[in-house]
Amino acid sequence: MTSVSEIEIIDALKLKTFDNHYKNIIQGIGDDGAITSIDADYHLVTTTDAISEGVHYPKGIEAKAIGHRCLAVNLSDMAAMGAEPLWASLVFSKPSIDQLWLEQFILGFSELANKHKVSLIGGDTISGPELFSVTLQGIVPKNKHIRRSTAKIGDLVYVTGFLGNASQGLKIVQEDKKNSSSKKLVQDFLYPHPRLTESSAISRFASSMIDISDGFYSDLKKVMKASNVGAEIKISDLPISELLLNNIPKEDAINAALFGGDDYELCFTIPREFKKDFLEDYQSTDRIGITCVGEIKEKNLLLLDDHNEEFELSGRAFEHF
Amino acid sequence: MTSVSEIEIIDALKLKTFDNHYKNIIQGIGDDGAITSIDADYHLVTTTDAISEGVHYPKGIEAKAIGHRCLAVNLSDMAAMGAEPLWASLVFSKPSIDQLWLEQFILGFSELANKHKVSLIGGDTISGPELFSVTLQGIVPKNKHIRRSTAKIGDLVYVTGFLGNASQGLKIVQEDKKNSSSKKLVQDFLYPHPRLTESSAISRFASSMIDISDGFYSDLKKVMKASNVGAEIKISDLPISELLLNNIPKEDAINAALFGGDDYELCFTIPREFKKDFLEDYQSTDRIGITCVGEIKEKNLLLLDDHNEEFELSGRAFEHF
Numbered sequence: 001m002t003s004v005s006e007i008e009i010i011d012a013l014k015l016k017t018f019d020n021h022y023k024n025i026i027q028g029i030g031d032d033g034a035i036t037s038i039d040a041d042y043h044l045v046t047t048t049d050a051i052s053e054g055v056h057y058p059k060g061i062e063a064k065a066i067g068h069r070c071l072a073v074n075l076s077d078m079a080a081m082g083a084e085p086l087w088a089s090l091v092f093s094k095p096s097i098d099q100l101w102l103e104q105f106i107l108g109f110s111e112l113a114n115k116h117k118v119s120l121i122g123g124d125t126i127s128g129p130e131l132f133s134v135t136l137q138g139i140v141p142k143n144k145h146i147r148r149s150t151a152k153i154g155d156l157v158y159v160t161g162f163l164g165n166a167s168q169g170l171k172i173v174q175e176d177k178k179n180s181s182s183k184k185l186v187q188d189f190l191y192p193h194p195r196l197t198e199s200s201a202i203s204r205f206a207s208s209m210i211d212i213s214d215g216f217y218s219d220l221k222k223v224m225k226a227s228n229v230g231a232e233i234k235i236s237d238l239p240i241s242e243l244l245l246n247n248i249p250k251e252d253a254i255n256a257a258l259f260g261g262d263d264y265e266l267c268f269t270i271p272r273e274f275k276k277d278f279l280e281d282y283q284s285t286d287r288i289g290i291t292c293v294g295e296i297k298e299k300n301l302l303l304l305d306d307h308n309e310e311f312e313l314s315g316r317a318f319e320h321f
Numbered sequence: 322m323t324s325v326s327e328i329e330i331i332d333a334l335k336l337k338t339f340d341n342h343y344k345n346i347i348q349g350i351g352d353d354g355a356i357t358s359i360d361a362d363y364h365l366v367t368t369t370d371a372i373s374e375g376v377h378y379p380k381g382i383e384a385k386a387i388g389h390r391c392l393a394v395n396l397s398d399m400a401a402m403g404a405e406p407l408w409a410s411l412v413f414s415k416p417s418i419d420q421l422w423l424e425q426f427i428l429g430f431s432e433l434a435n436k437h438k439v440s441l442i443g444g445d446t447i448s449g450p451e452l453f454s455v456t457l458q459g460i461v462p463k464n465k466h467i468r469r470s471t472a473k474i475g476d477l478v479y480v481t482g483f484l485g486n487a488s489q490g491l492k493i494v495q496e497d498k499k500n501s502s503s504k505k506l507v508q509d510f511l512y513p514h515p516r517l518t519e520s521s522a523i524s525r526f527a528s529s530m531i532d533i534s535d536g537f538y539s540d541l542k543k544v545m546k547a548s549n550v551g552a553e554i555k556i557s558d559l560p561i562s563e564l565l566l567n568n569i570p571k572e573d574a575i576n577a578a579l580f581g582g583d584d585y586e587l588c589f590t591i592p593r594e595f596k597k598d599f600l601e602d603y604q605s606t607d608r609i610g611i612t613c614v615g616e617i618k619e620k621n622l623l624l625l626d627d628h629n630e631e632f633e634l635s636g637r638a639f640e641h642f
Contacts, residue, residue, distance in 0.1 A: 027468065030470075031468055033366045033367055033398050033402045034367045035461070037365065046443060048444050049445050089369040090369075091412070122368065122369050123369050128371075128376050129373065129449070131449060131452050133454050145356050148353065226352075
């Protein structure tokens with residue numbers, strides 16, 4: 001295995017990727033800092049998330065998925081703010097690397113960056129413990145960002161996509177039980193798809209938004225706490241995929257949907273009076289499905305069964321990795 | 322030892338520090354991303370530097386110095402761009418922490434942040450390997466940033482402060498030879514002072530600038546490469562402190578000044594025609610001393626002795642930690 005120097009990592013990142021979308025970059029990689037510009041009608045949005053082996057992903061997963069993941073988790077935060085990502089700074093720390101590993105990491109990072117027109121403007125490479133950190137900068141029209149603290153009583157609670165696939169995918173990786181039928185769940189864990197296209201439509205109507213990284217239940221609670229409200233969620237309305245239901249018992253699938261992390265879907269609230277316009281607008285072009293799962297209430301987080309009575313948690317609440 | 326949760330770290334960072342200078346922050350810590358604004362006459366400047374135990378500092382140094390360091394290295398980059406720092410995002414990764422350690426880390430970070438009116442706007446905390454990464458954002462009047470690629474033949478080469486103290490300080494820590502006379506050198510390593518006050522005066526006249534993190538020789542070479550020029554440096558003009566000369570033989574002190582890292586002084590070039598105005602302006606208020614050490618030439622980096630002949634390197638070139 002060829003070892004790779006710090007300079008080669010920067011060069012590889014700089015040269016092989018991120019072409020044709022150097023938006024507002026006056027000075028990119030190559031000086032003490034990057035220089036960029038923000039148009040006067042916009043605010044700057046900044047997110048920072050780091051991932052570490054054994055904490056955010058299991059040892060031994062493919063390098064491409066790690067490169068994808070460290071950017072994806074930040075893109076998901078950017079989507080949750082209703083913002084457009086522009087520039088990434090990457091801290092790349094690894095004790096040693098070989099050329100093939102690096103190429104795959106860069107492939108995962110750059111494919112996602114190019115998809116969302118994100119440019120790498122700086123960072124740091126270290127022969128240190130395995131950890132990858134991204135600070136992502138983006139823009140949002142002034143005062144149009146979507147907070148998690150502005151949900152109102154009566155608003156409808158929506159989520160994008162399916163819940164629970166990623167945490168089951170992770171479990172399959174951890175237990176080394178991958179087979180042809182569970183492959184898609186593993187992919188859902190390895191390659192989360194930040195909902196940026198969806199976010200730009202949602203943010204025109206949403207009163208609050210958060211991305212689901214720690215699990216729907218936990219992240220909805222953050223919205224409730226920040227907004228000082230409660231919520232009622234109908235368990236039978238949770239979007240659970242056929243794929244997941246074919247893989248584990250329904251009870252476990254519900255637990256995964258409620259408590260499983262790593263889905264990187266969006267959870268958002270829509271004022272009732274905007275519901276019709278929102279759905280018309282959202283469904284007018286091809287986007288991932290959305291599901292109304294409940295309503296913002298005055299207080300507490302209540303999970304309801306089909307008879308509108310309190311849903312009994314199985315007691316086997318999903319343990320997040 | 323009390324263990325500290327992720328929430329407590331964020332709360333401690335958020336609440337105990339960084340008061341009274343929330344410049345242009347619309348949304349700080351507490352949502353998926355931070356929202357800030359840039360005035361129309363300014364460009365955004367972004368730096369990212371991470372530090373890791375055993376790579377950037379030896380195991381066992383005080384927590385306060387680590388908190389200081391992870392911000393200082395970024396402030397130094399900001400100074401080298403001629404920019405004003407505003408907002409920091411911190412990735413805090415450590416396998417376990419106790420309350421006292423955390424308090425000291427925060428003290429080191431926040432004292433320096435408050436000194437330079439920098440606010441913490443976000444970040445991430447991880448129970449992971451020891452690594453601290455900061456992305457610092459700042460501003461510079463449009464097109465007034467100082468590059469390392471714009472030194473011109475005939476420009477004078479200056480440095481701020483003294484060279485070599487920090488690397489000798491590190492050596493003393495590594496060899497555990499601290500005593501009353503060498504204490505100041507150790508402090509120079511543990512608590513680098515980013516030259517932001519100096520930078521704001523220098524950047525009105527400088528044609529190029531870089532901060533000295535890897536050693537004067539190595540960092541000047543980066544300026545030369547980026548600017549496609551050479552330089553002549555007079556060894557007897559290198560600013561070497563009495564303190565360093567009292568601690569090690571002159572030959573070793575010269576090596577430390579040339580090749581020792583971690584000084585975090587500025588190296589910059591001043592066009593000859595600006596020399597008089599620059600010195601008058603710079604020396605009109607109380608700033609760290611500056612020294613002219615040479616001149617930009619067409620090519621090669623030539624070290625000259627007192628007879629203007631090539632200086633013989635001792636062969637004991639300083640090994641950077």
